[in-house]
Amino acid sequence: MKTPDKKKSILEAVEKLGKTNRFHEIKLDKVASTAKVGKGTIYLYFKDKNDLFQQVALNGLSEVCDMVAEDVQSDLPFEQKLTAVSSKISSFFISRTSLMNLLREYEAQAGLPDKYPCSTERKRLFDLVLQILQQGQQEGKVRKDIELPVQAVFLLGMLRTRDHVFRRHHMPIPEIDTVIDLYLRGITTR
Structure with missing residues (x-):
């Protein structure tokens, strides 16, 4: 019998296993034992390993998009909104490193990113960022000579x-305010 709790525990098990294993190393037997379900239960929710991994990635991307959408709709001024959204995106992916690793690995195996189910959520995240930049452009705070996309x-x-390379190379991760300042003002002195 299908229950949301079982599906959630399966998805969480994949993400947990992704902390120490690569995509191709994660076996469904191990997912089942980590989720404390029978292997057959996985097939009640997912047609195969690829479908399972797509759903892990899709759920993660949907989660971050939902969080970001709240701030995009807020009445915050442009720079505060950009900082808040950037902070949420960054915090989410820093706290969910295995999700990002699985997503990158899955994309590499899936081929063209626009051909797999997560492309819709990736575009949604991109469009949310674009909305903030449009607000900044309307307020006269974002350049018009460079296309918003x-x-x-x-x-x-x-x-x-910031989230991936600095950590991978064991470098201090710059504060999000530093990233936004660098993005908005560049590296030159004024």
Whole structure:
């Protein structure tokens, strides 16, 4: 019998196993034992290992998008909103490192990112960031000579670098305010 708790425990088990294993190393037997369910129970919710991993990634991306959407709709001024959203994105992925690793590995195996189910949620996150930049442009605080999608890609890239590269190389992770200041004002002195 299907229950939301069992599905959730299976998804959490995959993410937990992703902390110490690569995508191809995670076996469904191990997922079942970690989730404390029978292996057949996994197949009640997911058609195969790929479907399971897609759902782990999709749930994680949906979760961060839902968190970010709240701030995007707020009445905060542009810079505060940009900082709040960037902080939420960054905090989420720092606290869910195994999710990001699984997502990257899964994307690498799946091929073209726009062909797999998570592309919709990735685009949703991108569009949420874009909405904030549009607000900034309307307020005269964001450049008009660089297309907003390009600016959104750079911001998300800076956040990804902060969250992934600095930690991987055991470098001190800069504060989110530093990243936003660098993004908005560049590295030159004024």
